[in-house]
Amino acid sequence: MTDSPRFDPTAIVRAASETLSVRRVFGEAYERDGALVIPVAKVMGGTGSGGGVGAHRPQREATTPTPQDPGSEGEGGGGGFGIRVRPVGVYIVDERGTHWRPALDMNRVILGGQVVGAIAVSVIGAVYALRVLRRR
Structure with a gap:
């Protein structure tokens, strides 16, 4: 064996837990024009x-070791x-109370507009086709 550094899986978990935070992605809450602004995100x-x-396995015959059969x-x-982070909005806390934006x-x-448009075109096309078929 070599003296290379050993793999530490806990380092990955620590790095992920530090990253999976709204503060880490969007920053801390801040004050603007006398109001406290608190960013909110969906973090997964x-x-x-x-x-x-x-x-250790003995090598087959006198061949050169391969990655599939290293022999050692x-x-x-x-x-x-x-991670996947999506901004959801902000809470604004001011003298009038707490508000969601x-x-x-x-x-x-x-995307929603395109889906509605595609459905509308399909329905109009189907209605037109039915009218043409009824006239025959």
């Missing part, structure tokens, strides 16, 4: 890791994490 994530240790001990490990996701608005 996951981690995964694994490791392995191989035992080994160990390995790896891991990672992924949702974030407007233009991609969803555009």
